[in-house]
Amino acid sequence: MRVLLVEDDPLHRAWLREAVRQALPECREIVECADGGDGETRAREMPDACVVMDLQMQPRTGIDAARTIWRERPATRILFWSNYSDEAYVRGVSRIVPPGAAYGYVLKSASGERLRLALRGIFVENQCVIDGEVRGAQQRSAVQSGALSETEYEVLIDIALGLTDQAIALRRGLSLRSVQNRLQAIYDKLGVRAVEGQTGLYNLRGRAVSVAVLRRLLNRATLEHAEADLARWTARHPRPRDP
Amino acid sequence: MRVLLVEDDPLHRAWLREAVRQALPECREIVECADGGDGETRAREMPDACVVMDLQMQPRTGIDAARTIWRERPATRILFWSNYSDEAYVRGVSRIVPPGAAYGYVLKSASGERLRLALRGIFVENQCVIDGEVRGAQQRSAVQSGALSETEYEVLIDIALGLTDQAIALRRGLSLRSVQNRLQAIYDKLGVRAVEGQTGLYNLRGRAVSVAVLRRLLNRATLEHAEADLARWTARHPRPRDP
DNA sequence: AGCCGGCTTGCGGGTTCCCGCAGGACGCGA
DNA sequence: TCGCGTCCTGCGGGAACCCGCAAGCCGGCT
Numbered sequence A, B: 001m002r003v004l005l006v007e008d009d010p011l012h013r014a015w016l017r018e019a020v021r022q023a024l025p026e027c028r029e030i031v032e033c034a035d036g037g038d039g040e041t042r043a044r045e046m047p048d049a050c051v052v053m054d055l056q057m058q059p060r061t062g063i064d065a066a067r068t069i070w071r072e073r074p075a076t077r078i079l080f081w082s083n084y085s086d087e088a089y090v091r092g093v094s095r096i097v098p099p100g101a102a103y104g105y106v107l108k109s110a111s112g113e114r115l116r117l118a119l120r121g122i123f124v125e126n127q128c129v130i131d132g133e134v135r136g137a138q139q140r141s142a143v144q145s146g147a148l149s150e151t152e153y154e155v156l157i158d159i160a161l162g163l164t165d166q167a168i169a170l171r172r173g174l175s176l177r178s179v180q181n182r183l184q185a186i187y188d189k190l191g192v193r194a195v196e197g198q199t200g201l202y203n204l205r206g207r208a209v210s211v212a213v214l215r216r217l218l219n220r221a222t223l224e225h226a227e228a229d230l231a232r233w234t235a236r237h238p239r240p241r242d243p
Numbered sequence C: 001a002g003c004c005g006g007c008t009t010g011c012g013g014g015t016t017c018c019c020g021c022a023g024g025a026c027g028c029g030a
Numbered sequence D: 001t002c003g004c005g006t007c008c009t010g011c012g013g014g015a016a017c018c019c020g021c022a023a024g025c026c027g028g029c030t
Helices: A010-023 A036-045 A062-072 A087-096 A112-123 A132-143 A150-161 A165-172 A176-189 A204-214 A220-236 B010-023 B036-045 B062-072 B087-096 B112-123 B132-143 B150-161 B165-172 B176-189 B204-214 B220-236
Strands: A002-006 A029-033 A050-054 A078-082 A103-107 B002-006 B029-033 B050-054 B078-082 B103-107
Touching (some): A002 A010, A010 A112, A036 A062, A062 A078, A150 A204, A176 A204, A204 B150, A204 B204, B002 B010, B002 B036, B010 B029, B078 B112, B087 B103, B103 B132, B150 B165, B150 B204
Parallel strands (some): A002 A029, A002 A050, B002 B029, B050 B078
């Protein structure tokens, strides 16, 4: 067994290395790198690698790296090791995990014992290990009233990018009115409707984005990513006449 | 001399402690805590303390803690030790530093040598030490074309919160048209105007917030903070009739 | 079949936003 | 005093947004 560590903070990397050494004595080699891009190329060189991946990295994030790794080798076992349990990150991960793959999500604030257990659980026992706090965030969003469906989430991202209703309709292949319906649903679920006593205080569109950020449904990484998608789309899409 | 360390990550805290021990042998006591709120109370107990402060903490951030510390004792020397050089953070800090106070801003990615130099510079020599990258972000915003004035920045925050033009006018004591003028200025400076070929693609209001986040002018901490301010304002403000 | 709930679409309207135009207030240097 | 630049403000209109109402499609349930 060989392990690839992708983590930009040297301190955390050292701590990780030690945890792996203790939890996985059968591990014959530990390779380390500090950036998502490096992670991808190193993973290519180690077809049997188990990966421990930080999520917040520059310029390529852990999500980016994990996506390409999984695209090339869907059975790869990846443990995400992150500072935050924001829904934005959790959604980002669960969006790219291939069906049937074993993976994990452990917070950096977890104890060494928990980290070591997760390492064995994923890389040896081939099971999924999700920290309680993370699962909490997952549930909170999926079960409670504020459960944005996947399509609603996409529209939320689109308005966060600053697109018009019209543009969203074009992009997602919907009528203008459908987009607006989805918006209504989002406003309801985020609890952004006229709150009886503050009429005209909020611009619902902007407000929705605001509370989404405050509730950690959205973050800069999400946006950056969506921005790149959008750029790709506009490039491919013939812009209508506009003289 | 006594030093107070406020940093939530245990690894980083240990690293910091070691750096202080090396750089400041004359330091007789090092107190550590892991949260902004604790930091404030511990600082109260140590009237002569020098403070090293992480910026990203839960639930009270380093900015929050520094503000109350400086309010009670403006001469306190504080070294901010942060992961990021985002303009949002830099603005946040420079907004609360009292005139004449010595402070520092060093990135966590800096070498141990740089950190130790900063420690001596601030706490012993009583000078300001700002990392090059940070100063870069500062300059980039202040000099280049994309230089939002302080008032424009406030309006930017307001639309990021999802307020209507009307609400902003009320809050800031301006006419509706003036608010809109400021918005025009923001749109120009952020380069969000109709880009010749994509008419009707963007909702300028939302787009401005989007690029502000992407350019790191705004982040979740900024918003959270502004949100609290807003709540205080609406509470104090008699809402107009709306039956 | 028949009914129901969910998703989509069109229509129409009231409101808000975006912004060019133009007039007024203030400070500053000639 | 005049001219100039900068900021605030009102007016007006075109566009975009917010949203109730109603009709159609479709899959599931009895």
